[in-house]
Amino acid sequence: MGLPITWPEGKRFAFTIFDDADNDRLVNVRPVYDFLGDLGIFSTKSVWTLAAQYEATLGGLSTEDPEYLTWARRLHERGFEIGFHGARCHSSTREETQRGLDLFREHFGSDPRSMSNHFQNVDSIYWGAARLSGARRWVYRAANFHASLRAEGHVTSSKYFWGDLCRDRIRYVRNFVFRDINTLAACPFMPYYDATLPFVNGWYASSEGGNIRSFNAMLTEANQDRLAEEGGACIMYAHFAKGFYVDGRLEPRFVALMRRLASLGGWFVPTGTLLDFLAEKHGGLHEITATQRDALEWRWLLAKLLHGSS
Structure with missing residues (x-):
């Protein structure tokens, strides 16, 4: 299960983005996707399908908005x-x-095919301290990360439980986010199954890019070149509604970096497509061992203690 992987069509590396729906308005995300589509970089746009019943701290449009639904369907068709x-x-x-x-x-x-938990939702599945096992769960709680955060999507006694639906209807769920452009190097066995978290079929990791500043910092020219040289795979975690299109224009550094990336011979496919390919290469979903889980959790937790990554 080691690197390198031979990518389809002779491509040098793989790259995709999973864009969370936070703060979505058509005015701030549609131009980003027009730009990506023109570059031939086809990624994953997440949505909410139900409108908010009250104003939320991290809100945005849902597909109950007819114009937004029409736009999302056109993205899918494209x-x-x-x-x-x-x-x-x-x-x-x-x-x-x-x-x-x-x-x-x-x-x-x-x-x-793919999903990510929304940070503030109680229906999040295996989120907060529940992502971790053993002493790492205690360290997470002792560090007081998001002390008020509740996550009960996997708790069978909760009114927010939907773990069986997740297992039956969703293939991949995002978990740890790393400060490494080569997501596959940080988590070489993704997508993986964790028997201690049985309501998720397959977990995947991501690279830090939650806002325009962290996205651009992850996608520097040096990091792009390293990703290509290593023949790796990057799944960028992003919120395209957070600073990528402001005052009527795309952020210039983002434009320059993405144009450069598009010229490097990458395989640019959606998250689910990339994960399906990796699963096939690995002979199916990898069942994570206790040793692998320990190492992965410590790597993420130590980075979070140092940097506060997602």
Whole structure:
């Protein structure tokens, strides 16, 4: 399961983006996707399918907005993947999450292949301290990371439980985010199954790019060249509504970096497509061992203690 991997079509490396729906408005995300599509970089745009019932701290449009739904469908038709960011931008009960998934299938013709938890939602699955095991869970709690954060999507006694729906209807869920352009080097066995977290079929990692500053810092020319030289794979974690298009223009450094990246001979496919390919190369979903879990969790937790990464 080591590197390097031979990528399709003789490509040098693989690159994709999973864009969380936070703060989405058509005015701030549509220009980003027009630009990516023109470059031939087809990635994953996550959506909420239910509108907010009240104003949320990290809110945005949902596919209950007709114009936004039309736009998301056109993205899908063009070759972008539509991912799931939970049913809505605030916590949803099991019944609401099921309705959100049903709407997703109705809108896009199938269940989501990939998803990410929405930070503030109680229906998040294996989130917060629940991502970790053993002493690492204690360290996370002792460090007081997001002490008020509740995550009960996997708790069978909770009204927010939907773990069985996740297992039955979603293939891949994002977990750890690393400060490494080569996501596959940080997590070489992704997508992986963790028997201690049984409601998720396959986990994947990402590289830090949650806002325009961290995205550009991750995608520097030196990092691009290293990704290509290593023949690696990058799944960027991003919020394209956070500073990528401001005052009527795309951020210039982002434009320059993405144009350069597009010229380097990468395989630019959505998150689910990349993960399906890796799973096939690995002979199926890898079942993570206790030793591998320990190392992966410590790597992420130490980075979080030092830098506060996602």
